[in-house]
Amino acid sequence: MDMYNPYLATMNVSRMPSNEDSSMDMLEYTAMSPLPKDPTVTMAYIPFQTKSKLYSAEKALSKGTLFEVLDKPFLGGSARI
Amino acid sequence: MNREELLRKLSSAQFAMWELHMYLDTHPTDAQAMSLYRKYEKKRNELKKEYEDRYGPLTFNASDKAAEWLENPWPWEAEGGRD
Numbered sequence: 015m016d017m018y019n020p021y022l023a024t025m026n027v028s029r030m031p032s033n034e035d036s037s038m039d040m041l042e043y044t045a046m047s048p049l050p051k052d053p054t055v056t057m058a059y060i061p062f063q064t065k066s067k068l069y070s071a072e073k074a075l076s077k078g079t080l081f082e083v084l085d086k087p088f089l090g091g092s093a094r095i
Numbered sequence: 096m097n098r099e100e101l102l103r104k105l106s107s108a109q110f111a112m113w114e115l116h117m118y119l120d121t122h123p124t125d126a127q128a129m130s131l132y133r134k135y136e137k138k139r140n141e142l143k144k145e146y147e148d149r150y151g152p153l154t155f156n157a158s159d160k161a162a163e164w165l166e167n168p169w170p171w172e173a174e175g176g177r178d
Contacts, residue, residue: 039131041118041122041125041128041131042127043122043125045122045124046122062121063118063121063122066118068131071111071135072103074107074110074111074114075106075107075110079114080111080114080115080118081114081118
């Protein structure tokens with residue numbers, strides 16, 4: 015029996031029109047949804063990575079990640095609201 | 096392309112491979128990611144060959160000449176941290 019996976023996409027995610035930088039490679043994963051379709055009360059969920067624009071290899075090396083969506087620079091105190 | 100640029104391009108291709116490797120751990124059915132991985136792998140191999148042809152082996156198994164890496168400059172022989 016398969017383990018219950020709340021993230022399994024029940025329907026295909028519709029493709030967003032890409033008006034973004036077309037020179038960037040783009041990965042789109044439709045087997046999973048970012049969040050569970052049927053979340054349980056009190057449980058915390060981490061959004062699954064489903065759409066990923068990719069940096070060039072050279073930029074990735076200097077940024078520390080290939081994935082723009084994972085590029086979270088440490089801003090220290092300046093990010094405080 | 097000088098030695099430093101070539102090494103940086105090689106490191107970049109290797110880094111992209113590692114990143115896609117980790118992505119494929121959690122997204123195993125992503126065929127597009129797999130083909131990108133192969134693309135960077137091919138690029139890495141080409142750059143590694145180019146580098147080693149010009150500047151000598153990068154790793155232990157890179158060369159069929161015994162202990163050729165011993166002829167490369169040692170870290171303390173490189174001026175200003177690079178050569």
